[in-house]
Amino acid sequence: MEFPLVTLPGTILVPGHVIPLYSHNQHEVAMLKSVVDSPHKTFGVVALRFDQHRHIIASIGTTAEIYSVKNETDEASGISTITVLAQGRQRFELIEYRRTITGVLLGKIRILPDAELGNALYPLQSSAQRRLCCHSDREEDMKVAMDSKGRIISCVRMKPRSKLTRFSNANLTWWPPWVYKMYDTELVMKRIKTALQKWDDKLHPQKLPSDATKLSYWVTQNIPLDDTLKLHLLSINSPIQRLRCALGIMDKCSVFCCQHCNKxxxxxxxxxxxxxxxxxxxxxxxxxxxxxxxxxxxxxxxxxxxxxxxxxxxxxxxxxxxxxxxxxxxxxxxxxxxxxxxxxxxxxxxxxxxxxxxxxxxxxxxxxxxxxxxxxx
Structure with missing residues (x-):
């Protein structure tokens, strides 16, 4: 499909997040007004950078849907300005682009999918096994003793009644259990939330998205990475692999430095x-x-x-x-x-x-x- 594009230096829009735009460029104002009047109210946002006296445009972008708009016109000069709030919707790959006679950048794009990985071992589990599977990492396996004021006196981890786990049937396949654990949605999300709490101890896991795709976009948005790493995360078509990649970056990153002098x-x-x-x-x-x-x-x-x-x-x-x-x-x-x-x-x-x-x-x-x-x- 073809969408009008807005290029932003130093800014990468991530699906699910909001971007504010203010423009007094008359060509861009006219383009945004036409988007507001269209049924889908959607345009594309791509990052832009300057290198050796030329503009470099990102090949990965995000569609943005306008949900708030404010038009103003200066009575003395007649110049129109527009302020919009738009929310990122879907990632896309920029196939080609052209500039119209009015200066608007139009891009031919392909929407990128988000392939969610299912439980590869689920078909091997019988209904009886699913009922007997233990989850030793859950709070139900902890027995807590409290006094009359609600203070914890002791905490004992109870041994599970069954040795069956969600990964027991991995022994019936070509791969050991640890391979499946690397790509298990529940475990990867738990690891990323634990890592996020090390960044901000006031960040409660309950406030983070419970969906793997939304969580991967939240992490991509809120880790202050440079443009190249952030675009690399956006180019990954699997939310679990995106979370794994972000987790690897977070494990290696300890400080943030000046981009120009590395201080x-x-x-x-x-x-x-x-x-x-x-x-x-x-x-x-x-x-x-x-x-x-x-x-x-x-x-x-x-x-x-x-x-x-x-x-x-x-x-x-x-x-x-x-x-x-x-x-x-x-x-x-x-x-x-x-x-x-x-x-x-x-x-x-x-x-x-x-x-x-x-x-x-x-x-x-x-x-x-x-x-x-x-x-x-």
């Missing part, structure tokens, strides 16, 4: 959520530029520029101050300080995802740097 900026333990959608969200400034911003408690090797300002603050009640790298002077984000006594935290940092690169144990195992990018003609 240590913040650690993964400093990440926290200021938004209900997670620690990383997209915000748009009055100039129409979209910033994917991750919120952290602490940051290093940064210097502040200018005075604090509350004008157009993304976080009501907080004043922002521009932050740049102390070594290479590149823009890294903002420091936010509370202007009201009742607000907590009193200060935090909002760092641009496009300005950070994860400090990995071995970057050589990552995807090729140019595999997801195509020059824009």
């Amino acid at each position: 240590d900026i913040t650690g993964m333990s400093s990440i926290f959520s200021m938004s209900v959608s997670g620690p990383l969200s997209a915000y748009v400034n009055p100039g129409g530029h979209v910033h994917e911003t991750v919120t952290v408690h602490e940051a290093h090797n940064l210097s502040l520029q200018g005075r604090p300002s509350t004008e157009h603050s993304w976080f009501p009640g907080y004043a922002w101050t521009i932050a740049q790298c102390r070594h290479c002077y590149s823009h890294m984000g903002w420091k936010f300080t509370a202007t009201r006594k009742e607000l907590q935290p009193r200060k935090f940092w909002g760092l641009c995802r496009s300005s950070l690169v994860p400090g990995m144990a071995d970057l050589n195992e990552g995807p090729e740097q140019e595999s997801s990018w195509t020059p824009v003609m």
